[in-house]
Amino acid sequence: MKQLVRLFAAVFAAALGLMYWTSHLNSSQGYSGANTITIFNWGDYIDPDLIAEFEEETGLKVIYQTFDSNEAMMTKIEQGGTAYDIAIPSEYAISKLKEEGLLLPIDHSKVPNLDNIDERFLDLSFDPGNEYSIPYFWGTVGIIYNPTLLDGQSFESWDDLWNPELRNRILLVDGAREVIGFGLNSLGYSLNDTNEEHLQEAKRKLGTLTPNVKAIVGDEIKMLLAGEEAAVGVVWSGDAAEVMWENENLDYVIPQEGSNVWFDNMVIPTSARNLEGAHQFINFMLDPEIAARNAEYVGYSTPNAKALELLPEDISQDERFYPPPELTDKLEVYENLGKKMLSHYNELFLEFKMHRK
Amino acid sequence: MTRTRNLYLIPYAAWMLLFVATPIVLIVYNSFFDVEGHFTWGNFEKFLTPVYLRMTFNSFWYAFLITAFSLLVAYPTAYWLTRAKHKQLWLLLIIVPSWINLLLKTYAFIGLFGTYGFVNAVFEAVGIGTRQILFTDFSFVFVSVYIFIPFMILPIYNALEEINPSLLYAARDLGASPWMAFRRVVFPLTLEGVKAGCQAVFIPALSLFMITRLIAGNRVVTLGTAIEQHFLVTQDWGMGSAIAVLLIIVMAVIMLMTGTRGARNPVR
Amino acid sequence: MKMKNGKLANVYLVAVFVVLYAPIFYLMVYSFNSAGTMHGFESFTLEWYEEVFQDTRLLIIVLNTVVIALLSSAISTILGVIGALAIQRVRKLRQRNSLLAMNNVLIVSPDVIIGASFLIFFTMLGIQLGFTSVLLSHIAFSVPIVVLMVLPKLQEMSPTLIDAAKDLGASSWGVLTKVILPFLRPGIFAGFFMALTYSLDDFAVTFFVTGNGYTTLSVEIYSRARQGISPSINALSTLIFLFTITLVLGYYFLTRRTSRKPDWGVVQP
Numbered sequence: 001m002k003q004l005v006r007l008f009a010a011v012f013a014a015a016l017g018l019m020y021w022t023s024h025l026n027s028s029q030g031y032s033g034a035n036t037i038t039i040f041n042w043g044d045y046i047d048p049d050l051i052a053e054f055e056e057e058t059g060l061k062v063i064y065q066t067f068d069s070n071e072a073m074m075t076k077i078e079q080g081g082t083a084y085d086i087a088i089p090s091e092y093a094i095s096k097l098k099e100e101g102l103l104l105p106i107d108h109s110k111v112p113n114l115d116n117i118d119e120r121f122l123d124l125s126f127d128p129g130n131e132y133s134i135p136y137f138w139g140t141v142g143i144i145y146n147p148t149l150l151d152g153q154s155f156e157s158w159d160d161l162w163n164p165e166l167r168n169r170i171l172l173v174d175g176a177r178e179v180i181g182f183g184l185n186s187l188g189y190s191l192n193d194t195n196e197e198h199l200q201e202a203k204r205k206l207g208t209l210t211p212n213v214k215a216i217v218g219d220e221i222k223m224l225l226a227g228e229e230a231a232v233g234v235v236w237s238g239d240a241a242e243v244m245w246e247n248e249n250l251d252y253v254i255p256q257e258g259s260n261v262w263f264d265n266m267v268i269p270t271s272a273r274n275l276e277g278a279h280q281f282i283n284f285m286l287d288p289e290i291a292a293r294n295a296e297y298v299g300y301s302t303p304n305a306k307a308l309e310l311l312p313e314d315i316s317q318d319e320r321f322y323p324p325p326e327l328t329d330k331l332e333v334y335e336n337l338g339k340k341m342l343s344h345y346n347e348l349f350l351e352f353k354m355h356r357k
Numbered sequence: 358m359t360r361t362r363n364l365y366l367i368p369y370a371a372w373m374l375l376f377v378a379t380p381i382v383l384i385v386y387n388s389f390f391d392v393e394g395h396f397t398w399g400n401f402e403k404f405l406t407p408v409y410l411r412m413t414f415n416s417f418w419y420a421f422l423i424t425a426f427s428l429l430v431a432y433p434t435a436y437w438l439t440r441a442k443h444k445q446l447w448l449l450l451i452i453v454p455s456w457i458n459l460l461l462k463t464y465a466f467i468g469l470f471g472t473y474g475f476v477n478a479v480f481e482a483v484g485i486g487t488r489q490i491l492f493t494d495f496s497f498v499f500v501s502v503y504i505f506i507p508f509m510i511l512p513i514y515n516a517l518e519e520i521n522p523s524l525l526y527a528a529r530d531l532g533a534s535p536w537m538a539f540r541r542v543v544f545p546l547t548l549e550g551v552k553a554g555c556q557a558v559f560i561p562a563l564s565l566f567m568i569t570r571l572i573a574g575n576r577v578v579t580l581g582t583a584i585e586q587h588f589l590v591t592q593d594w595g596m597g598s599a600i601a602v603l604l605i606i607v608m609a610v611i612m613l614m615t616g617t618r619g620a621r622n623p624v625r
Numbered sequence: 626m627k628m629k630n631g632k633l634a635n636v637y638l639v640a641v642f643v644v645l646y647a648p649i650f651y652l653m654v655y656s657f658n659s660a661g662t663m664h665g666f667e668s669f670t671l672e673w674y675e676e677v678f679q680d681t682r683l684l685i686i687v688l689n690t691v692v693i694a695l696l697s698s699a700i701s702t703i704l705g706v707i708g709a710l711a712i713q714r715v716r717k718l719r720q721r722n723s724l725l726a727m728n729n730v731l732i733v734s735p736d737v738i739i740g741a742s743f744l745i746f747f748t749m750l751g752i753q754l755g756f757t758s759v760l761l762s763h764i765a766f767s768v769p770i771v772v773l774m775v776l777p778k779l780q781e782m783s784p785t786l787i788d789a790a791k792d793l794g795a796s797s798w799g800v801l802t803k804v805i806l807p808f809l810r811p812g813i814f815a816g817f818f819m820a821l822t823y824s825l826d827d828f829a830v831t832f833f834v835t836g837n838g839y840t841t842l843s844v845e846i847y848s849r850a851r852q853g854i855s856p857s858i859n860a861l862s863t864l865i866f867l868f869t870i871t872l873v874l875g876y877y878f879l880t881r882r883t884s885r886k887p888d889w890g891v892v893q894p
Contacts, residue, residue, distance in 0.1 A: 001807050007817075008699055015695040022688045025681055038838055043848045063838040066848040071590050075833075079748050082836040168489070174575060176591070215492040215574020220467065229472050229491070339392040339592075346591040350583070351408055353575050365711035372704055373727050376765035380742030381730060387745070434641050437634040446877050447638075454645050456825060456869055457652075458846050461862055465648035468655070475651070503644070564735035585737045585829075594741070601738040605730065612729060 037277035038063040040073060040084040042264070045137075047297035054284050060277050068219070077102055083271045085278040091126040091263045092177075094133050095336040103132040104268045110279040113286035121263065121303035125333065133265035134282050137300035139237035140261050140323065140331060141178055142254040144244070149231040158186035158255045161232065166212045171225065171233040174218045176342075176349035177334055178260065179206065182234060185257045192335045203348050210355050225250065236262070237321055241299035252320045258330030263303070381605070388598035400599035409583075409600075416579040420562035423501045427558050428551065430502065431509035436543075438510070439517045448514060455507050463571045466500050467491060470572075492574035500572045501562060509554040516550025517543070560608050580604055649866060656859035673860040683845070683861065690825065690842040693756075697763035698820035704764070705771025705816055706809065712772065713779045728769045739766055740833030747834060754836030762834050763824045770823060771816035778812035779805075 039046075043066040051062045065084070067073040070093040076082050077097065089097065097103050108114060108130075117135055127133045143155045153163065161170060172179055181191035183202035193199065214230050225233050226246040235243075240252040266285065268278045284290060291307035301321050302308060308316050316322060323331070337345070391397045403409065438444050438451075454462070469475045470490040477487045490496050520543060528538040564581030575582075580600055587597030630638075656674070660667035677683060708728070715721040731739060743762045752758050782805070790804045806813070828843040835844055849855050 001802050004806060004810060004813060007814075008703075011695050011699045015692050015699070018688050018692045018695075022685055022692065025685050025688070065838055065840070068848060069590060071592055072832075074592070075589070075744070076754075076836055079744060079754065079836075082754050171574075174570065214489075215576065216570075217574055218570060220464075220571060223467070224471075227471060227473065343392050343591055343593050343596075346586075346593065347408075350578070350586075353578050354408055354411060363711060363714040365707045365714065369704065369708040369711040372708075372768065373724075376746075376761070377727055377731055377769075380739070380746050381734075383745050383749075384738060384742050430641070433634075433637055437630050437638050440630050440634075441638065446874075449873055449877070450642070451645065452822075453866075453869060453873060454649055456822060457649055457862060457866055458828075458843055459826065460828070460843070460846055461652055461858065462648045465651040469648065469651055503648075506645075561735075564737075566735075566737065581735050581737070584735055588737055588741045597741070598738075601735065605734055605738075608734075609726065609730070612726075 035059065036061045036063055037085045037274045037281060038065065038083060039281070040065050040067060040076070040087040040269075042066060042088065043068065045088065045264075045298060047294050050285075050290055050294055053290075054281065057284070058277070058280055060274070060280070077269050077271070080271065083273050084269050085272040085274045086281055087267050087269055088136050088264050089267060091124070091265065092334045092336050094265055094267060095126045097267065097269075098127065098132055099336075102270050104270055104272060104275070105131050106134060106268060106282065107279060111283045111286065113283050113288075116286055116288055116291070116304050116306040118303055118305040118308070120328075124263065125335070126263075127265070133267045134286070135303040136264045136266050136285070137238065137295070137298065138261065138263045138303050139300050139321070140254050141173075141182070141234065141236055141259045142240065142252055142320075143232060144225060144235050144240045144250055144252045145232045146225070146228060146247075146250050148249045149228060155232075155253050156256050158182050158257055160255075161186075161212065161234070162209060163212075166232060168212065168214050169231045170209075170212045171214055171221050171230045172216045173221055173233075173235055173239075174216050176346045178234065178236075179216075179352065180345050180348055181260055181334075182255075185255070185259060188257065191258075191260055191332055192337065194337060194341050199344070199348060203352060206352050207355050210352075216353060222246075238298065238300035241321060245299060254320070254323055254327060254331075256327075256330075258332065261328070261331035261333055263333070264300075384598045384601055384605075387594050388602045390595045392593050392595065397595070400596045401603075403596065404599060404603060412578055412580060412583060415577065416563050416581070419498065419501075419565075419577060419579065420559050422498050423505060423562045424555050424559045426498060426502045427505050427509040428555060431506055431554065432513055432551070434506075435510045435513040435517055438514060448511075451507050451510055455504075459504065460567070462503075463500065463568055466496070466503075466572060470496050491572070492576060494573070494577070497568065497573040497577050500568055501565060504568075505558040505562065508557040512550040512553040512557065513547060514550075516547040520546050556612070560611065563608070564604060652859050653863045653866070656856055656863045658856060673856040674864075676857040677860045677864065680857065683857070686840050686842055686845050687861070687865075689756075689839065693759055693763055693841060694821050694824040697760055697767055697824050698817050701764045701767035701820050702771050702813060702817045704768045705820075706775055706806075706813060708768060708772045709775035709779050709809075710805075712776060728772050731766055731769050732773070736827070736829030737833075740830040743830065744833045754834060755839040758834040758836075759831055759839065759841065762830050763827065766827070766830060767820035767823055770819050771813075774816035774819055775809055775812040778809050782808050 037060050039062060041064065045066075046064075051064060054060070055062055067076070070090050073087060073089055074093055074097060077084065077087065078100065094103070111134065114130075114134065121135045121138060122130055143158075143161065145153075145155055147154075149169075153160070153165070155161075177191070180199070180202060183206040184191050184193050184198060187198070187202055187205060189195075189198045189202070193202075215224075217224065219239075221233055221235060222239050222243050224230060225235070225243045228247070228249075235252075237252065237254075240250075244250045244252060266282050268275065272278055285294065286304060288304060288306035288310055291302050291304040292310040295302035295304075295307060295311060296315065302311075308322070319327075388400055389396055389398070391399055434451075438447055441447055467474075471477070472487060472489070472491075474490075476490060481487055524542055524546075525538055528542045529535075533541065563579070564584070565579050566581040566585040569575065569577050569579055569582045584597050584600050584604070587593045587600070655666070657669050657671070658666050659670035659672065712721060712724050712728070715724060739762070743758070743765070747754065747758050747761075752761075786804060786808070787800055790800045795803060826843065828847060831841050832844050832847065835841065846858055849858055
């Protein structure tokens with residue numbers, strides 16, 4: 001009995017001691033009180049030096065939290081037990097959050113740097129007038145491939161993925177919209193198609209791709225491609241940029257039939273506590289010099305026209321990541337297809353995954 | 358013994374009601390709603406379509422394979438461990454790896470099993486040549502067995518430890534060969550441990566996820582994966598809950614058939 | 626049963642241990658890789674260890690994890706012992722079985738379900754996500770495990786022991802603290818250690834119920850793993866691993882020297 005009492009006393013004492021230490025650390029880091037701003041972003045999606053600079057400039061303390069999918073982020077925001085001052089979701093998530101009334105309008109008078117944004121990226125269908133969202137980064141979906149592992153095969157079209165020589169050599173990103181989307185694109189349909197016949201046709205065509213598919217994976221796709229585990233991958237452009245930075249053998253292409261263009265945007269959830277700080281942060285990130293440095297660090301395409309001018313030419317002139325107008329015309333934004341249709345896409349994707357070679 | 362009032366029951370029952378019954382009721386409730394929040398039986402009907410039935414079959418088949426291989430590896434390990442010097446220490450060293458984060462170990466396996474990984478380097482050196490190991494059924498079962506093996510070894514080890522040594526001496530004195538003694542005396546006495554171990558492996562193996570993507574590259578889709586996808590990705594909580602309800606029922610049935618004990622795995 | 630193992634047995638055991646520790650050593654090796662990736666070893670560096678020691682946020686997260694693990698396993702052990710005593714005292718077989726079934730429901734449910742249902746539940750109650758929600762859910766999934774660890778010990782206990790104590794004039798509190806609890810000690814330890822293991826390792830449940838800047842180690846690892854694992858996480862795991870191994874070995878040899886049978890809770894589930 002004595003031993004038991006001693007054990008539990010020790011455990012509680014240790015826990016209390018550690019809690020005291022934690023709160024001491026927290027306050028020494030300034031992570032308490034009203035002078036903080038909580039940012040909810042994708043992992044490694046901002047240059048950490050910029051956060052430090054922002055803290056210095058404004059005297060605010062940034063709490064940086066990450067999510068790994070739009071869905072996980074939405075779940076947390078919808079739940080309501082959280083207080084995020086800034087979140088950075090993708091466009092379809094924004095229209096959903098907007099529908100549910102979970103976003104606060106952004107006061108444009110407090111964001112003068114908004115003028116720096118290329119007007120191509122403003123006033124888009126998911127948020128007319130940018131009432132609730134400010135562009136952060138944008139990008140495409142395309143094919144990344146490793147010429148050193150392939151004998152001279154090049155990629156121009158989605159159909160090139162069906163080449164029998166690529167047996168067991170393709171990695172796909174684990175996303176229903178992406179995979180069903182390129183299936184539809186390869187048939188010449190829109191990737192927002194809701195026609196059941198077209199969808200079934202795309203599913204059948206994707207079924208014939210399975211012998212070539214080595215795996216359908218998540219974020220580890222970058223690690224696998226950089227390590228030359230597979231020769232070809234279907235990825236987001238930002239991931240491609242990161243992989244190509246690590247392994248120079250690889251190349252990226254946006255297929256000619258068209259593809260998806262996506263936008264990640266800064267929003268202020270209704271649960272925000274530091275509205276002033278949130279606006280300050282948005283404006284800070286839109287500063288040309290800051291945005292350019294961030295774009296160089298993250299590797300995604302910046303919507304900031306003034307920042308683009310500041311970027312070195314080998315980045316800003318790179319047509320793979322800043323595609324020319326004739327190609328951008330073929331790129332489509334994912335529309336919010338509604339919950340029913342989305343769940344149908346997911347069912348089709350599940351069937352594709354279950355399709356055995 | 359006089360009948361005392363069961364005062365302990367009050368806090369425990371209150372706790373169970375709050376943190377077990379309520380969440381389960383919420384799950385069952387959720388399973389009757391579609392994505393748009395309308396009442397429906399559709400989720401359960403959808404479960405009866407070929408896709409989900411095949412997924413169920415797959416889950417059971419892989420869970421069976423994982424359990425069988427775990428048992429095959431764990432039994433000799435436990436048996437020889439009980440006869441080793443410092444056996445307590447060795448047993449603890451079997452548990453220690455399970456305290457290292459699962460995701461990290463999984464990433465290590467990706468490195469070990471990769472085309473240019475350690476295992477293939479060894480294969481190359483001994484002349485077998487490079488093979489695809491990652492994203493195969495083999496790697497999936499291997500890593501799963503790796504994860505679950507401590508939970509198979511522990512109960513078998515305990516069962517072996519509880520055997521009275523004099524039983525063995527008696528068997529020997531009566532002229533039984535070591536093999537006979539094992540087959541007739543030791544093994545039957547450890548059956549309870551084997552059962553507990555199989556349960557501790559089979560049930561969590563049914564709902565494995567994460568490594569189905571990381572190690573099997575989504576070439577294996579189990580019920581657990583589907584639940585995770587529905588909750589975290591597609592946000593079809595109704596369907597996810599429906600699968601969960603069916604899974605809980607299946608697990609309850611297994612528990613009833615094989616006894617009442619079992620252990621959830623910390624590492625899924 | 627003091628019999629020696631043959632050669633084959635030793636080879637087999639060594640092989641099992643090699644496989645068990647292979648991925649861990651792999652992680653440790655790459656924590657010294659200057660290339661900062663998990664493929665292609667460049668040269669030896671201690672850079673990542675420096676990074677770990679300078680990262681206050683990471684330290685806070687590790688402390689959070691330990692605090693949650695200690696508190697949740699201690700509280701759930703207390704609740705679990707009460708639960709086991711409660712179940713033991715229920716005389717009607719059917720009631721007892723249904724209590725046990727209730728107890729096991731959480732054990733057999735996949736983590737995702739538990740996490741999701743707790744998320745719905747906390748939303749309903751209006752509990753802020755963070756320390757409280759994580760602590761409550763860790764206690765919730767640990768209690769049934771403790772019950773399962775303690776109950777068999779309790780059933781082993783002969784009722785005559787209690788009767789004898791009562792005859793000798795012990796109050797029911799005395800019976801509990803002087804007879805029952807000491808007898809249950811191995812089971813209680815086992816339950817505590819199991820709860821600790823589950824709590825330290827849990828990812829899925831915590832992932833659902835955490836928020837507002839509060840994070841535990843496994844959730845942090847998961848979000849960092851998006852980048853194919855940062856080597857500082859490898860370094861941290863190496864440190865944690867070495868710490869636990871030292872603790873385990875130290876405890877083992879310490880208890881051996883005082884010539885008691887080491888009291889591994891974990892040994893008897």
